[in-house]
Amino acid sequence: MKASVCRGVGLGFETMDVEIDHPIGSEVLIDVRACGLCHTDLSLAEADYGFTFPAVFGHEMAGVVRETGPLVKDICVGDHVVGCLIAFCGRCVACLSGRTHECGKSGATLRSADEPARLSLAGTAITQGFGIGGFAEQALVHENQLAVITRDLPFAQAAILGCATVTGAGAVINTARVRPGETVAVFGTGGVGLNAINAARLSGASRIIAVDIIDSKLKRALDFGATHLVNANDSDPVEAVRDITGGGVDFAFEVIGLPATQEQAIRATRHGGTALLIGLGKPGSRITLDTSISMLVEHKTIRGVAMGSTNLKRDIPIYADFCVDGRLLVGELVSEEISIHEISSAYQRLMLGETLRSVVTRW
Numbered sequence: 001m002k003a004s005v006c007r008g009v010g011l012g013f014e015t016m017d018v019e020i021d022h023p024i025g026s027e028v029l030i031d032v033r034a035c036g037l038c039h040t041d042l043s044l045a046e047a048d049y050g051f052t053f054p055a056v057f058g059h060e061m062a063g064v065v066r067e068t069g070p071l072v073k074d075i076c077v078g079d080h081v082v083g084c085l086i087a088f089c090g091r092c093v094a095c096l097s098g099r100t101h102e103c104g105k106s107g108a109t110l111r112s113a114d115e116p117a118r119l120s121l122a123g124t125a126i127t128q129g130f131g132i133g134g135f136a137e138q139a140l141v142h143e144n145q146l147a148v149i150t151r152d153l154p155f156a157q158a159a160i161l162g163c164a165t166v167t168g169a170g171a172v173i174n175t176a177r178v179r180p181g182e183t184v185a186v187f188g189t190g191g192v193g194l195n196a197i198n199a200a201r202l203s204g205a206s207r208i209i210a211v212d213i214i215d216s217k218l219k220r221a222l223d224f225g226a227t228h229l230v231n232a233n234d235s236d237p238v239e240a241v242r243d244i245t246g247g248g249v250d251f252a253f254e255v256i257g258l259p260a261t262q263e264q265a266i267r268a269t270r271h272g273g274t275a276l277l278i279g280l281g282k283p284g285s286r287i288t289l290d291t292s293i294s295m296l297v298e299h300k301t302i303r304g305v306a307m308g309s310t311n312l313k314r315d316i317p318i319y320a321d322f323c324v325d326g327r328l329l330v331g332e333l334v335s336e337e338i339s340i341h342e343i344s345s346a347y348q349r350l351m352l353g354e355t356l357r358s359v360v361t362r363w
């Protein structure tokens, strides 16, 4: 089958013929119909996070089930499924406590070293990014990383639910648990940030302040529910957020991954407010905290957010239904549908701010 292979850090994406195994145990073989280009895959392809190459990335994947392993119980051939990079064992204390996003034994969903690799290239094993490997015609995924959704949602939109939506919307709904009337700022209005803004509207936030440096992206944030727009190139975003809210927001979500904007998000929260760090920093990146005033006297909380504290089997089908009835805007995030050969150029367009989400739908 065709797959887009990344042969090493900085070497880009190349279409190759890759072998994929049949499902064993709790695995599901999927005919991939759509796979979104999340920023995280580009980060992993361009900087050394310790990943083993060659690798097939692509973790915003949606498709149709072709074959199931003998132990799969709740997923059937023909089901429409969405993949999610949260992998959970289902047996550890975190999983049994309902916090599958904190599972410490997620490796249990992968094959062991003495089993044949799921993906291989001329007999050599290939790393399957996040256990999914969606930049390919087919994907072989553990059932615990798959949610069955309505058949009414187009695949290009369904794919985005698996990362951008669970990460952005989940941070608002599950992690912060934003209540009606509370105030929110979102730093970074890319694919993930817009989902956070949309979820803040769903949650009844009174003020939803979008912060970005590209006017066209900010303007789009209005459709998703932003009530105020701040271009951080034109004014100090911390001052702007404080002015709009009279002292700072209840919740500031950082969805970029830069130390400067992470510090801005912390400073933009009110006394007792919470900054939620969603954006993935570069390896080794650090922030500086003023532990005299900002953190202690102002009684602030900083939270790292793992995948929007998502329970994928519960949340993704709900988000899919919200998309179908128009409460979550996901179609508006799909800037273009591309072929598997165009992944490198589509990532360049993302970095130039020309697109929100490119989605592979053609092989």
Ligand code: APR
Residues within 6 Å of the ligand: 038, 039, 040, 043, 167, 187, 188, 189, 190, 191, 192, 193, 211, 212, 213, 214, 217, 232, 255, 256, 257, 258, 261, 278, 279, 280, 281, 350, 353, 356
């Ligand atoms: N200030 C404000 N906004 C900025 C700044 C800045 N200094 N630098 C970049 N941005 C904006 C970009 O203009 C863009 O709109 O941040 C946004 C980032 O969006 P995308 O590139 O679409 O990235 P996205 O897929 O949304 O992911 C954002 O979340 O999951 C993580 O790894 C992911 O770190 C990434 C982050």
Ligand code: ZN
Residues within 6 Å of the ligand: 088, 089, 090, 091, 092, 093, 094, 095, 096, 103, 104, 105, 106
């Ligand atoms: Zn677990």
Ligand code: ZN
Residues within 6 Å of the ligand: 038, 039, 040, 041, 059, 060, 163, 164
């Ligand atoms: Zn992602």
